[in-house]
Structure formats: C-alpha cells, structure tokens
Amino acid sequence: MKIFFGSFMILCLLSSTQAVARDTRLMLPIFEAMNSRGSERLNENEIQFFFGEQPHPPIIESFGTFVSNKKTNAFARKDKTACEWAFLSAMLSFQKRALTKGGDAVINIHSYYKKEDVSSEHEYMCGAGAIVAGVTFRGEVVKLRLGSTKGSSSASANSQAVLSEDYPVDAKLKMIKQLFEDGLITEEEAAAKRSKILEQLN
Numbered sequence: 001m002k003i004f005f006g007s008f009m010i011l012c013l014l015s016s017t018q019a020v021a022r023d024t025r026l027m028l029p030i031f032e033a034m035n036s037r038g039s040e041r042l043n044e045n046e047i048q049f050f051f052g053e054q055p056h057p058p059i060i061e062s063f064g065t066f067v068s069n070k071k072t073n074a075f076a077r078k079d080k081t082a083c084e085w086a087f088l089s090a091m092l093s094f095q096k097r098a099l100t101k102g103g104d105a106v107i108n109i110h111s112y113y114k115k116e117d118v119s120s121e122h123e124y125m126c127g128a129g130a131i132v133a134g135v136t137f138r139g140e141v142v143k144l145r146l147g148s149t150k151g152s153s154s155a156s157a158n159s160q161a162v163l164s165e166d167y168p169v170d171a172k173l174k175m176i177k178q179l180f181e182d183g184l185i186t187e188e189e190a191a192a193k194r195s196k197i198l199e200q201l202n
Contacts, residue, residue, distance in 0.1 A: 022130050025113070027123040028083055029168075031175050034091075036084040047095045048105040048144070052121040056107050056144060063101040063141040067112060068093040074133040082133035083126035090135045098141045109139040172197050 030051055034042070042049075050056045070089035074082035094106045111118040111125035113136045118125050127134045173194065180190040 022128070024079065024128045025116075026079060026083060026126045026128055027118075027120075028080060028087075028126055029171055030120075030122060030124050031171065031178070033084045033087040033124065035178055036088065038085070038088050042088070042091055042095060045095060045099060046104055047098045049091065049094070049109060049139075050105065050107040051109045051124075052119045053108075054121050056105065058145045059107075059142045060145055061103075061143045063098075063103050063143075065108075065138060065140045066094070066097055067136065067138050068097070069134070069136040071132050071134040073131070074129055075131050077133075079126075079128035079133065083128055083135060086126060086133050086135040087124060090137050094137065094139055094141070101141050103141040103143050105142050105144050106139040107142055109137050112136045112138040169197060169201065 033039070034049075048056070068090040070086050070093060072082055072085040072089060094109075098104065098106055108119075111120070113125045113127050113134065116125065117138070124135065124137070176185075176190050176193050176197075179185045180187065185193075
C-alpha cells in the first residue's frame with residue numbers, strides 16, 4: 001500500500017510539474033488583440049503601431065529599436081485571454097517608450113518571444129503556460145512625417161489584410177465591421193470588401 005501511495009504521489013508531482021512548466025507557443029490574431037478588452041488605452045495618445053512589413057509614412061527620425069517583454073497571470077484563464085492581456089501590456093510599454101522619446105509611432109514590430117524572431121502583419125506569438133502567459137516584441141520607435149493622418153496607414157494595411165487569402169473569413173468580416181465603425185473606411189468600401197470576400201468562397 002505504501003509503495004502504491006508513493007508511486008501515486010510521484011505521478012501527481014510529475015503531472016503538476018509538467019503543467020506548471022507548459023510553454024505552448026501560439027500564433028494569435030493581432031487585429032483581435034488590438035480590439036480586445038482594455039485596448040481603448042492604446043487610443044489615448046497619438047501613437048501608431050505597424051506590424052511586420054505594414055507600410056507607413058516616411059520616417060523623419062528614428063530613436064532606435066527596443067524590446068517590450070510582458071507577462072501576465074494565466075491561472076484559470078483561457079490561453080487567448082491571457083495572451084491578449086500580455087499583448088496589451090507590451091503595446092502600452094511601447095506607447096510609453098515612444099512618448100518618452102518624442103516619437104509618434106512604433107514600426108517593424110516583430111514577435112520576439114524567447115528570442116524567436118517572427119515577423120507577421122496578421123499574427124503575434126504568445127507563450128502560454130499554466131501560470132503565466134508572455135508576449136515579447138521588438139519594434140523601432142520613430143517620428144513619422146508631419147501631417148500623416150492617425151490610423152490612415154494602419155487602415156490601409158488592415159484593408160490589405162482583410163483581402164489576404166490566408167486570413168480566416170470570420171476574422172476578415174469582423175475586421176471590416178471594426179474598420180467601418182472606427183470611421184477608417186466608408187460604408188461603400190465595407191460593402192465592396194465583404195462582397196469580394198464572399199466571391200472568394202465560391
């Protein structure tokens with residue numbers, strides 16, 4: 001009996017250790033994270049964000065490349081929810097850095113979780129564990145050409161993403177709705193994009 005109980009406890013301990021040590025690499029939609037709960041704080045300052053190779057206005061001045069590494073409590077949370085909190089924390093850190101340096105944008109934002117460099121206009125990498133979720137980005141803080149309309153370049157990049165063949169249809173439709181509600185595209189443009197997406201399904 002003692003041997004059985006001891007073996008059982010060892011198995012429980014090993015299972016618990018493996019659960020705590022879990023570090024699942026996830027690729028999640030940037031658009032959904034940028035519009036998740038709490039993301040309104042990213043709109044409190046005139047700081048723009050450009051992921052991967054998203055086009056942006058000409059650069060007036062560069063203040064350097066920086067890393068934003070943030071973790072959040074993942075216990076009893078869904079991986080996606082915890083990752084979006086970590087994502088938001090990382091972006092707010094970039095926002096603060098840009099304001100401190102005198103920049104108005106962060107460009108070429110790459111996922112850099114545990115130094116794994118991943119560039120994408122649509123997705124970011126998150127390390128999801130049983131206790132902690134983490135997101136790490138690298139990005140260049142810059143000042144863009146004066147007179148550029150806030151969100152206009154991001155809107156253009158998001159519009160391209162909407163029509164990308166490798167982007168999920170439900171996410172495309174949700175993105176169109178959000179772009180329209182944010183006033184970044186007109187009702188006619190939204191209808192045209194929805195129509196083009198539906199045509200691709202046939």
